[in-house]
Each structure stands twice: as C-alpha cells, then as structure tokens.
Amino acid sequence: MTHSRRLFLIGVPVVAAAAMVTTSASAMATAPHQSPIAIRSRSAVDDPELPELVIDYPDHVDVGVHYIRHDANEPAGCSIRGPEETIEADAPAGSAAVLIGGMRYELLQFHFHTRSEHVLDDHHYSLEQHYVHRGPQGQTLVVALFLTHGGRGGTPQDAVLHTLPQECGKVREIAVNLKKSLPDDLSTFRYDGSLTTAPYTEGVSWLILRQHRAVTDAVVDGFEKLFPKGNARKLQPLNNRTVRYRRQR
Template sequence: MKKIALCLGVALVFSSVAFANGPKWDYEGKNSPQNWGKISKDFDTCSLGKSQSPVNITNFTETKMPYKIIFSYKAFPKLEVDDGRTIRVEYNKDAYVSIDGHRYYLTQFHFHSPAENLLKNKQYPLEMHLVHQDKDGHLLVVAIWFKEGKDNKILDPVWKAMPQKVGEKIKVSNVDLGKLIPKKLDFFHYDGSLTTPPCTEGVSWFILKEPLEVSKDQIKKIQQTLKESNNRPVQPLNNRKVELYIQQ
C-alpha cells in the first residue's frame, strides 16, 4: 500500500470545531482566519504550517488509482448539530472507507459554503467534508464539491432536520451516504491539514473530481442557517504535489 499522510494530532478533531471550549476563533472580525495563528499558541500551526488546507488546485499529475478504495457507508448517522460554525452530522464507528484493506472510520461529515478547496480558481457554492479516523488516530478527509442543479434527494433528510439554533442537536437517521458516492471515483489527492484551528497537519485529502448537485433552495437554506461564509481562504501549496487518481 502506498503510504498515506498520517495525522500526528490523534484526538484533536472528532468534529469540525476543535477546541470548541477553548480559544475563540471565527470566520469574520478580529478572530478571522488571517489571525488564527495569533489567537493561541495551540493555533500556531495555522500560521506556521507549510502543508495547510484548503488549496487551489491549478496543476496536478494524472495517474492510475494506486489504491483499492471501498466505501462502506451502510450505517446511518446518529445526530445532527448546529455548532455555530457549520452543520455537522455525527456517526458511530460503523461506516468506513477501506484503502487497500486499511479502514478509516467515518466520525462525522459537515459543510462549508462557499467551498474551501478550489479547482483552477473555480469555487463551488458548497463543499462537504467526510472526516475519517483509523484506530491509531490518523485522519483522512473525503471532500465533495456541489454545484447548483437538481435537488439532492440523498441529502434531503439533512436539510429537513437542519437545526436552526446554535447548539441545537437533532436525531437524523435516514441518510444513505452509500448512494451519494458515484460508482466511478476519480479523486484529487494531496497532503494537508484541518481547515479549522488548530490546523493540524498530516491529514490525507481525497477530493471527488466531479461535483455533485444540490438545488438553489438547498444552497440558500444552509447559507441562511450558517449566517456567514465558513470557508478558510486557500493556503500556499509550498511545492506539495497534487495528484489526480483515475479509476480504470
């Protein structure tokens, strides 16, 4: 198995909002992304790190998929949360991605609007991050871009149950993620970081090449719920390689 970047910060994120009860950060004002590294020593990597996410994918090397990737998303989520910075849907350790037989368990997925990672300067209106962790704490994020189009029926239960108050938690169980993942999987891959403080590096990113669709109303609802854009600006690549894995 080709080596995948490993996360050194084992237990730093089971949600998109690490340090939720610690130093305060935001997407606007004095605690906005350009100042994250100044808020706390715990966030130093946000400004000092050399392998930060998100990125603008402008150049990449195309290669045959080096892994056997299997998505086992048969399990249903347990909880949907408005944590004040995103809408997060949490899982028990029953859903996973297997890469050459090595399992990364889905802990949660959440949304950023507009998208965080860019493709040749193009920014999609919505990006979904599926956060996985293996038994040793190594992190892998599968990211999916969404363009405006048809109503996304698979994610519709998330939208219908979407909490409208910060801190509100709602049970949601009928989300069939297995139907969301296309049969033909081409991915951009790069080694990066969390896109929220403490910006821990060593996170392996797999971004689905082709965007899926959500409706204009679905985009509008999540933006109204978030009340502000929750995307971190793109970070320098610093000579990192981006590869496009093509499934044959």
C-alpha cells in the same frame, strides 16, 4: 500507520518521508502544509498506481445532525455564526468506512462549508462536504465532495440539510442512505494537508472527489442564509506540494 505509509496513501514518494523528518522546525514554519488549496487539474500528476478508494458505507444509518459551535463561551450566546462553525452529522461508531491500500478508515462525521473551501480549476462550488475518517492509529483522512445548485432532491445531503438545526438546538436523528451520498465516479485529487479549523493540525490525508453532486436550490440557499458570511477557510499556499490524481470510474 507510519509517516511514510501515510505519504504513500496520497501518492507522495516514500523517500519524501525521510526528508520531512529531517526538516528543521524553522523550515517547516516557513513552508507549512495547510488546507484548503487551489487545485488545477492540468497540474495534477496522473498516478494510476495510487491505491483504489473503496467505499464501505451502508444504505441505511441514523446520523445525529447538529450545529457545531467552536466557542461554547461565546458571550453573544446563540445569535452569531462563527466562521469555523458548521452543520455536522455524526455517524455511529463502526457504521461506515473507506478502505485504501487494505487499511480501513472509520467514518466519524461529515459536515459542510460554504463556499467550497477547495477550488478546482479556479471554480468555487456552492458547498463542500467533508467526510472525516480516522485510521487504526489515529490518522485523519478526509474525503471532500463539491455540492452545487440544481438538484431535484432525494439525495442524502438534501435529507440532512432540509431542516437546518439552529445554533443552540437539539440533535436531530436522520436516517440516510450513505451509500448513495457519493458519486459513481470516485476519481480523486490527493494531497497532504491539515484541518481547516483550529488548531489546523497537519498530517491530514485529503482526497478531493472530482465529480460533484447537485442538491436542491432550497438546501443551498438555506445553508448560505445560516452562514451569510460563509464558514470556509481562505486558500493556503501549496508550498511545493504535489497534487496527484487517481482516475477511478
């Protein structure tokens, strides 16, 4: 995908691509496009012309759930939970994808943060789930879902997080219904950002689902206990980016 194509995906006018290409290195250094950000729904530009988010997730798939350590040489061994570590579920190659504007993005994995990394209308959610996808030319697209307390159980998120893997534990194979892991309301806030863990690579297309999902109190409490200091990156400045909203119910 060309740079301009990616910008169209999240709703930034194509003419912006040329401006970004010609931006000097020093200017980019003073105005990086990093994630996460605070989103204000009243400030988001309503854009019904954005391409629809199409979900192609299976109703049954075995994912490999494991603890992600970002410093394998950590001298303290397996006792310290790093701020950039998380619980991750790897999807089998070719098993799930999303489509936007006719382009297919394969699901690589999904993982979780506490508290939510993004903020919506000044509200931090208990957890934030990131579905990480890769496009045909190596592009990164992340669909983010807020998770809250109060669920009755039975969601794919409950199944994955019911028994949390320890830092040096083995990979657990869990059968989940990915199709039911997302809400029926697929309205999204979209913007151009970065990875939220090192090396914070930019050029990531973010689609933040407006509708949250509820998981059991035990799941939220268990994840928060595993990461007592949290594992979310602090908010980053918007730096003149435009957040766009695509209603899809």
